[in-house]
Amino acid sequence: MKRSRSVLLLVAAVIAVLAPLSLAAYNLKAPFASQPALLTSIGQSADVEMAKAIINRLKISFTMDSLVKAQGLASSNAKTLIIVIGGSSKGLGAAGISADAELERTKALLAEAKKRGMKIIGLHIGGEARRGELSDRFINAAVPSCDYFIVVEDGNNDGLFTKLCGTKIPLDVVQKISQVGEPLAAAFLK
Amino acid sequence: MKKLAFVFVLFVAALSALSAQLPVNLYGRAASGPNGVVAAAKPEASQVGIDILKKGGNAVDAAVATGFALGVLEPNASGVGGGGFMIIKMKDMTEPVVIDFREMAPSKSTPTMYLGADGKVVPNSTIEGGLAVGVPGEVKGLLYALEHYGSGKLSRADIIQPAIQWALTGVPVTVNLASIIKDNYGKLVKYENGAQIYLKDGLPYEVGDVIYNPDLAKTLAKIVKEGADAVYKGEIAEAIVKEIQKRGGILTLEDLANYEVKIRKPVEGSYRGYKVYSVPPASSGGTHLIEILNILENFDVKKLGFQTAQSAHLWSEILKLTFADRSKYMADTEFVKVPLAGLTSKEYAKEQAARIDLNKPLAPVTAGDPWKYESGSTTHFSVMDKEGNMVAVTKTINYFFGSGVTIPGWGFIMNDEMDDFVATPGSVNSVEPGKRPLSSMSPTLVLDPQGRSFMTIGSPGATRIFPTVAQVISNVIDFGFPIQEAILAPRVWQGASGALNIEGRYPASALDGIKKLGHDVTIRGDWDAYFGGVHAVVYDYDKGVLYGGADPRRDGQAAAF
Numbered sequence: 228m229k230r231s232r233s234v235l236l237l238v239a240a241v242i243a244v245l246a247p248l249s250l251a252a253y254n255l256k257a258p259f260a261s262q263p264a265l266l267t268s269i270g271q272s273a274d275v276e277m278a279k280a281i282i283n284r285l286k287i288s289f290t291m292d293s294l295v296k297a298q299g300l301a302s303s304n305a306k307t308l309i310i311v312i313g314g315s316s317k318g319l320g321a322a323g324i325s326a327d328a329e330l331e332r333t334k335a336l337l338a339e340a341k342k343r344g345m346k347i348i349g350l351h352i353g354g355e356a357r358r359g360e361l362s363d364r365f366i367n368a369a370v371p372s373c374d375y376f377i378v379v380e381d382g383n384n385d386g387l388f389t390k391l392c393g394t395k396i397p398l399d400v401v402q403k404i405s406q407v408g409e410p411l412a413a414a415f416l417k
Numbered sequence: 418m419k420k421l422a423f424v425f426v427l428f429v430a431a432l433s434a435l436s437a438q439l440p441v442n443l444y445g446r447a448a449s450g451p452n453g454v455v456a457a458a459k460p461e462a463s464q465v466g467i468d469i470l471k472k473g474g475n476a477v478d479a480a481v482a483t484g485f486a487l488g489v490l491e492p493n494a495s496g497v498g499g500g501g502f503m504i505i506k507m508k509d510m511t512e513p514v515v516i517d518f519r520e521m522a523p524s525k526s527t528p529t530m531y532l533g534a535d536g537k538v539v540p541n542s543t544i545e546g547g548l549a550v551g552v553p554g555e556v557k558g559l560l561y562a563l564e565h566y567g568s569g570k571l572s573r574a575d576i577i578q579p580a581i582q583w584a585l586t587g588v589p590v591t592v593n594l595a596s597i598i599k600d601n602y603g604k605l606v607k608y609e610n611g612a613q614i615y616l617k618d619g620l621p622y623e624v625g626d627v628i629y630n631p632d633l634a635k636t637l638a639k640i641v642k643e644g645a646d647a648v649y650k651g652e653i654a655e656a657i658v659k660e661i662q663k664r665g666g667i668l669t670l671e672d673l674a675n676y677e678v679k680i681r682k683p684v685e686g687s688y689r690g691y692k693v694y695s696v697p698p699a700s701s702g703g704t705h706l707i708e709i710l711n712i713l714e715n716f717d718v719k720k721l722g723f724q725t726a727q728s729a730h731l732w733s734e735i736l737k738l739t740f741a742d743r744s745k746y747m748a749d750t751e752f753v754k755v756p757l758a759g760l761t762s763k764e765y766a767k768e769q770a771a772r773i774d775l776n777k778p779l780a781p782v783t784a785g786d787p788w789k790y791e792s793g794s795t796t797h798f799s800v801m802d803k804e805g806n807m808v809a810v811t812k813t814i815n816y817f818f819g820s821g822v823t824i825p826g827w828g829f830i831m832n833d834e835m836d837d838f839v840a841t842p843g844s845v846n847s848v849e850p851g852k853r854p855l856s857s858m859s860p861t862l863v864l865d866p867q868g869r870s871f872m873t874i875g876s877p878g879a880t881r882i883f884p885t886v887a888q889v890i891s892n893v894i895d896f897g898f899p900i901q902e903a904i905l906a907p908r909v910w911q912g913a914s915g916a917l918n919i920e921g922r923y924p925a926s927a928l929d930g931i932k933k934l935g936h937d938v939t940i941r942g943d944w945d946a947y948f949g950g951v952h953a954v955v956y957d958y959d960k961g962v963l964y965g966g967a968d969p970r971r972d973g974q975a976a977a978f
Contacts, residue, residue, distance in 0.1 A: 274599075276602055276603055276606050277621065357599075405620055
């Protein structure tokens with residue numbers, strides 16, 4: 228009897244350990260974002276294309292403009308701005324924009340979005356490979372303006388996103404890119 | 418209960434360990450044995466080569482089998498749609514032979530084919546899409562080697578079947594491959610045929626996933642049955658041409674049918690009594706490797722110390738001089754006269770060495786290096802058996818995942834080797850029909866002072882290739898390092914101008930000295946694939962053991978028996 232109780236305790240403990248790995252335990256408690264959304268890149272990495280594939284699956288109404296400027300928000304009827312952060316020298320080069328200019332675009336865009344009352348959702352889905360000096364410049368500049376943030380776990384190994392989000396910005400950490408969709412969908416009002 | 422609690426603690430600890438980010442695994446990369454060693458960028462590919470040796474195949478049989486397997490296991494770097502160079506020295510050969518299966522410019526190519534209406538190069542046109550594709554040489558090259566230098570004991574089926582098997586049972590997605598797929602997502606997602614294979618429901622594969630490619634298995638099975646004609650004529654050739662032209666390319670059925678491997682005499686030199694053989698143009702790599710070693714020989718490298726400020730300075734100066742020569746002289750020798758004898762001569766090296774001041778850097782030797790954007794996405798493998806038969810192969814589809822153009826129904830990616838030409842007219846390396854673009858690939862063989870097979874070595878890494886190979890050779894010959902230690906050691910790279918690039922682990926004690934000498938320094942990652950991925954085998958005759966070394970900067974692992 229004593230032995231079977233011990234086994235039960237062990238099973239319960241194992242379940243307790245595994246539960247957070249398999250269940251959706253998100254920090255965002257209620258949907259807040261309205262459609263349509265505008266998807267853009269901050270740093271011009273290909274990660275924005277991955278986000279596009281995810282959002283397409285979610286059937287969220289959105290348009291994408293990787294280089295949208297603050298002035299571009301006026302002609303957009305978007306109510307939510309989704310930013311995908313990740314610096315890429317190759318991407319910046321292909322877009323014909325310097326890192327400094329991209330940073331200026333970012334600051335102006337986020338300020339204008341706030342002014343217009345848009346909700347801002349931030350994504351960092353490139354993992355540890357999409358960190359480093361270039362990406363971190365964009366991360367530090369953009370994360371504090373977000374209303375909600377989702378990061379793929381190994382991009383937050385050093386806790387930078389946890390620190391930047393603090394207690395004011397709900398932060399959800401997922402293990403894989405393919406898991407970004409669930410919390411992102413949950414952020415949108417039906 | 419205490420026992421159960423202990424088990425639980427262990428379980429939690431194991432779980433934490435599994436979920437933690439793994440560092441680069443430095444263990445188990447090397448292998449040694451008395452009969453044969455294969456060192457390649459994927460452990461499964463090295464094992465394919467060893468299995469062939471165990472079946473009674475020779476080093477060439479093993480190399481060809483490894484080559485086909487790598488096309489499946491490392492599809493981002495090389496394969497049926499690519500090309501490369503192989504250098505072979507069988508025990509009974511007086512001199513090695515080079516098989517040049519480098520891609521060739523299609524017959525409709527022109528020096529202005531990449532220019533837009535404004536006279537400027539159309540962005541990305543040399544890198545992505547049909548116009549970036551050169552006529553591939555891999556299948557003809559590998560099968561030429563098998564037919565002319567293989568043992569004849571094993572059939573084409575024996576050699577290619579392991580690759581077919583891997584295409585069917587699936588390629589494990591490693592940390593390295595997952596990262597490469599993510600980095601190239603933008604390209605992969607544009608080409609639906611490649612995306613179907615190399616993306617998982619439109620998103621990057623994750624570590625631990627498996628990538629299946631039955632279409633590629635079908636292509637390889639057809640090669641088993643029909644030989645090279647399976648790819649260069651008939652339905653696969655038609656599919657290649659159709660897909661490339663659909664993507665804006667100019668490659669024709671005649672280009673494929675007319676492709677020929679070139680059998681070349683190696684460039685040769687020596688370094689402190691060791692004989693060095695490598696590949697001639699259309700690769701610049703072998704020639705400049707010998708030029709570097711010749712200049713290096715004029716200095717007491719051991720006295721300067723291992724990875725000191727002075728030794729980094731010396732490498733920087735030698736590389737500046739070498740890259741200046743490369744920019745000026747190097748191209749396909751069938752189209753341009755290249756002073757190969759001069760570049761590899763000891764006298765010229767002495768003159769160059771005299772230009773080096775050990776106390777201050779040379780001013781930039783040229784205004785710029787037109788090849789600085791050459792891709793580093795290639796693969797190298799080395800084979801040696803107990804007879805001392807040696808093979809070194811470097812092959813590529815150029816940038817990772819090549820042009821992005823994937824042949825529907827046949828599962829292979831076409832190269833973007835046209836990017837290795839200068840995209841504007843007027844250079845020795847400008848595009849011409851039938852010309853082979855300049856490469857840095859340097860598969861290399863080294864004989865010891867007694868004339869015995871000693872080392873087979875090479876690396877991917879674009880313009881870092883021959884400087885990296887030279888540094889590893891120096892680590893072995895000058896400092897007596899075992900091959901694995903020689904590969905692990907941090908590296909440096911310097912172009913004709915610009916900053917001196919230093920791998921992150923370079924001794925901190927040297928960095929101040931390097932800066933004080935006047936160098937502008939860029940410190941790169943601790944284990945940075947920028948500096949290549951060396952795979953090499955060294956024969957220790959005293960012990961009767963072959964030692965294989967492989968590079969943790971990629972997924973390298975040697976196998977032996």
